[in-house]
Every structure is written in structure tokens, then in C-alpha cells.
Amino acid sequence: MKCPYCGFSQDKVVDSRESKEADSIRRRRECERCEKRFTTYERIDEIPYMVVKKDGRREKFDRQKVLSGLLHACEKRPLSPSALEKIVDQTEAYVVDSPERERTTSEVGELIMARLKEIDTVAYIRFASVYRDFKDVSEFKQELEGLLLAQRRKG
Incomplete structure (x- = not known):
């Protein structure tokens, strides 16, 4: 203050x-x-933080829903619960920091995918496949080729 x-x-x-x-x-x-x-x-801050869905509906931000999606994507992956909690914390901070008290689900999803891509590419692909609603194997292939190209540039 x-x-x-x-x-x-x-x-x-x-x-x-x-x-x-x-x-x-x-x-x-x-x-x-x-x-x-x-x-x-x-x-007490009574106005909830919202996410705007692709169809325009507004929904209250639910950190448990974000964590649940991450847990599914990271199932049987060597990621610590604290790493996932950190992603959820960053996501929540991103929504809370919005001047309008809301973010689009595409902004939130892109943030989560960027964090997953940094720590586990398999979890990233799993999350992206659901988030981006991959329709067939060619979409998986395209995403994987992008990852491989990025890895070649780094190393």
C-alpha cells in the first residue's frame, strides 16, 4: 500500500x-x-475471473479444471505434481492479471501449451491434440514435424 x-x-x-x-x-x-x-x-473480491469460450460463452475460471486437463495430458509422464501446480499457478496469475477480469480460452490454452512444450513434449502433444481438437493423424504429424524442426534448430 x-x-x-x-x-x-x-x-x-x-x-x-x-x-x-x-x-x-x-x-x-x-x-x-x-x-x-x-x-x-x-x-472480498466478489467479481469472478472469467474465461471466454470459443462460442462466446463466459465461464468462471476454474483452476481445478486446468489441473485436471494437465493431469490427463501428463498421465504416466515423469512430471512432478509441483511442476503441474506451477503451470496452474502461472495460468491463474495470467487470468487474474487481465485488466478486464477475463481471458479467452485460446489465450489460456496457448499459455498452458507453451509451458508444457518447455518441460515435456509428449504431454504437450497430448494436451494440444485435445485442446486443438485434432481430427486425424495428419494433424498429429504436422505438430510433430514442427516440434522436430524446432529441436533441430536448437541443437
Whole structure:
């Protein structure tokens, strides 16, 4: 919290009280630089973060749904649960950081695929096949050829 008087970001809480309606907390703070006091109010963030589906429908962001998709893609792969949790955390942060409080599922899916591609190409292909709705073997082949070409360029 920046001081409204001098802009310093360090302060201490002098007093905290719940509002009469119990829907917020009032905090008296004191700036550690200029020592002036100011009041802040803390409220629960009630507007949900949304994802916009391909057909235009809006749906509440569900981190469990993201994790479930990752678990399916990474089944029997040597990936730690913490690596998957990190991808879910990055995805959630991406949605939360949106100024409009929403992201498209294509943006979210591309982010997840980019992270998977960095850590496990088999899991990436599995996820991409479902996410991009591969219709036949030629689409798998095209994606694999792109991966092989990228690996040749690196190594």
C-alpha cells in the first residue's frame, strides 16, 4: 500500500476494525517515512475471473479444471505434481492479471501449451491434440514435424 501523502510503500497497521455490516475491514495505517496516518478498506473480491469460450460463452475460471486437463495430458509422464501446480499457478496469475477480469480460452490454452512444450513434449502433444481438437493423424504429424524442426534448430 503506497502512502497517499509521500508515495512510500512501507507502512504499519495501527488499528483494524470490522465494519458494522461485516463486509469489510477498516485499517488505520501509518507511513514509515512521513509518519502520516491514512485509512484503507479491505473487501472480498466478489467479481469472478472469467474465461471466454470459443462460442462466446463466459465461464468462471476454474483452476481445478486446468489441473485436471494437465493431469490427463501428463498421465504416466515423469512430471512432478509441483511442476503441474506451477503451470496452474502461472495460468491463474495470467487470468487474474487481465485488466478486464477475463481471458479467452485460446489465450489460456496457448499459455498452458507453451509451458508444457518447455518441460515435456509428449504431454504437450497430448494436451494440444485435445485442446486443438485434432481430427486425424495428419494433424498429429504436422505438430510433430514442427516440434522436430524446432529441436533441430536448437541443437
